[in-house]
Amino acid sequence: MTVSEANYNNTDAIARQGDEARGPGRRLHGAIAHKLGTAILSGKYAPDDILSGEVAFAEELQVSRSAYREAIQVLSAKGLVASRPKAGTRVLPRDRWNLLDPEVLGWAFSGEPNIEFVRSLFELRAIVEPAAARLAAQRRDKADLKAMKDALAAMRRHTLATEAGRSADRDFHKAILQATRNDALLVLSASIGAAVNWTTQFKQRARALPRNPIPDHVRVYDAIAAGDAAAAAEAMNLLVDLALEDTRSSMEEK
């Protein structure tokens, strides 16, 4: 078998194993990173564990060392692992993980999400989003309000059972954060949005939508449109509380 024939035959091995390993537009090293990332997040590799050497592991995965190394660089950039010559590649302690990275968050939710971690995320939402709504009420302009209104309309049209509906939900929250004129808050939107998306899917999985989420969102919108900072914060606080309640009950029932 010549080199040319050997090339890329191995991609099949990765492509067919598991859920979303490899598709068009998804690179091989990305698939490896996904595979290892979920393995680490799920606890298959515990902190301080040492991964097998490059050559051995790459061979086991049936990919070249380049692809494997690039995947490790990705994990390293997200704080999941660190590698040094002679010492090997070891999984870092959990507090070094960049859990707010959208991709890492996705890996965390691709298995059975830790219920304690979900609680943490909602607690963070309960801190950040009401404050963001307060700022948004003070700083929003017409374009911001239009974006929120459009997102609300789309939510009504599609419901949270569809991907389009969940996307509209994210857009609504993102529009609020955008109205705060705060880059740091906006970045959290990507993370929180991803988390909301995962937990929303969880709610749907467990049982039919138990409660219409539209009124909560409308209350927030109205307060922001009216420029009432205190009411906006209060309304958003309620929204997050209700969402947490729904998620908690659906996870416990399961």
Add this chain to the structure above:
Amino acid sequence: MTVSEANYNNTDAIARQGDEARGPGRRLHGAIAHKLGTAILSGKYAPDDILSGEVAFAEELQVSRSAYREAIQVLSAKGLVASRPKAGTRVLPRDRWNLLDPEVLGWAFSGEPNIEFVRSLFELRAIVEPAAARLAAQRRDKADLKAMKDALAAMRRHTLATEAGRSADRDFHKAILQATRNDALLVLSASIGAAVNWTTQFKQRARALPRNPIPDHVRVYDAIAAGDAAAAAEAMNLLVDLALEDTRSSMEEK
């Protein structure tokens, strides 16, 4: 010149250019990532710009394509760039950047930091840290209090002019976030800690320490130790406000 002789001669080219490009423990691809990362954060490459091709750019930097590619994977993992076959590697829009990543934060502050962005970060601190202090006051145990006390003592000993002192400052804030028993908040500690560190250095650079930060910190500690949630939040709020004031004035004077 044989292959062996050619290898690694090129590292000198990177090693000697600039401040913290390459040292022991710092890998080549890390240096490249640092270089490109700061270039992007400083605006040298604007969003939607397309970087020169791998071969050309790698040659320009005098590194191999592998090292360059691994650097790009890092940047890609942090949401700064994305590359597709034939289309090239392009800088992503700013709202895709993972600005809360500690490394990205460092790149943002390695040049002239955008004053608007600094304001955003302090606004985020003003939202998160008082809430964290409130939770910490409710959930802290003896070990948490000891960690805070030790950090305070170290701050007193070294002052913020030294790296040891700034490290103690970070430890203090980290201990508070740790006491919240919230993983998501804890992750922010790395980001916020980095931000605090950079801005503190800025304050020092501009002029001698204008104000003794210890009393502010002690107030926070006392409230947390007493389990007084409201007072803890209030004290932390004040601390962040004062820090912002110091930073703002020192940046404007400069």
Add this chain to the structure above:
DNA sequence: ACTCCCTATTACTCCGACATATTATCCGCC
């Protein structure tokens, strides 16, 4: 028991070739 050095192991870097995906072009067709 402690420090220093030395060696073996491991990641790091380089190289050159080939595969693949996407874009741009061009041609034929309507």
Add this chain to the structure above:
DNA sequence: GGCGGATAATATGTCGGAGTAATAGGGAGT
């Protein structure tokens, strides 16, 4: 003349192997 699908060009993606540098961990020496 405009439009759609084959086609070619090009940059990224993947591969395998060879050589280099850094460091952990043990061994020699004090």
